Amino acid sequence: MSNLDFRKKRRQIYLDEESYRNTVAQIESENSESTIVGLSQEDVCLNREMNAFDHWVIFRLKYTAGESLTELANSLDKIVISYEEYVDALNELPDDKYHAPFIMNDLFDTYVDYLNLLCAAILLRREDLVERICALNEGTDFEQADAVLEELFQFFLPDHPSLDYWFWDKPYRKLLDAIDSDTPAEREQGMKSYVKTWYSDVKGIAHFWGKHQQIKPEYTPYYGYWAMCAAAFTYLYNID
Numbered sequence: 001m002s003n004l005d006f007r008k009k010r011r012q013i014y015l016d017e018e019s020y021r022n023t024v025a026q027i028e029s030e031n032s033e034s035t036i037v038g039l040s041q042e043d044v045c046l047n048r049e050m051n052a053f054d055h056w057v058i059f060r061l062k063y064t065a066g067e068s069l070t071e072l073a074n075s076l077d078k079i080v081i082s083y084e085e086y087v088d089a090l091n092e093l094p095d096d097k098y099h100a101p102f103i104m105n106d107l108f109d110t111y112v113d114y115l116n117l118l119c120a121a122i123l124l125r126r127e128d129l130v131e132r133i134c135a136l137n138e139g140t141d142f143e144q145a146d147a148v149l150e151e152l153f154q155f156f157l158p159d160h161p162s163l164d165y166w167f168w169d170k171p172y173r174k175l176l177d178a179i180d181s182d183t184p185a186e187r188e189q190g191m192k193s194y195v196k197t198w199y200s201d202v203k204g205i206a207h208f209w210g211k212h213q214q215i216k217p218e219y220t221p222y223y224g225y226w227a228m229c230a231a232a233f234t235y236l237y238n239i240d
Contacts, residue, residue: 010065011224015065019217020064022217031055042097044092052079053113057223059075062075069124087101100141102140116228122156122232145163145165147172150163155236171194178233208225
């Protein structure tokens with residue numbers, strides 16, 4: 001593929017072909033060399049966490065680079081399985097060492113990762129994975145604890161509650177206000193407002209903010225800026 005072809009195909013303008021391909025190759029190489037033989041259970045957990053995160057990084061890079069949606073939809077199985085393996089490893093830890101797989105009220109990026117994984121499954125028509133993604137938080141302090149997530153889960157798991165509290169007021173209050181609007185026109189305007197200010201609203205709380213300024217030919221810490229929940233809610237609520 002030529003640079004021109006890549007620039008036409010990519011879904012965001014910041015990503016260049018050289019850094020994209022080098023980063024994917026590096027992550028895949030490190031992932032293939034990973035082993036848990038001889039590791040302590042804590043190190044097994046860390047290994048499983050990094051393995052899952054690497055699969056998720058590659059997914060985001062490929063989405064941003066404009067790769068096939070069919071390929072991306074199929075790759076979600078591997079991501080969910082790797083996170084399930086991470087959860088299984090955590091459950092083998094003694095109680096005093098255990099922590100939740102997604103601590104979502106501390107690091108904003110962790111919350112966005114979990115939310116975007118759920119939204120990617122919804123948008124790529126992998127509804128079969130929604131219950132498994134939900135189960136990753138089962139039995140933790142973060143189960144049924146956030147209004148944004150529960151609004152999404154309710155479309156597929158009807159026993160989930162409606163909540164009036166959430167982890168991150170900024171930027172998600174605007175999103176919740178949008179979907180709670182009285183008329184279709186108000187929902188449309190509210191969603192536009194949420195999307196327009198999403199990136200500026202996460203400045204200072206998102207570690208991924210500004211990463212496009214740190215791209216180098218050999219590696220990119222920028223995987224794309226995606227408020228996938230805007231698309232998921234727009235689809236589920238049939239917002240124009």
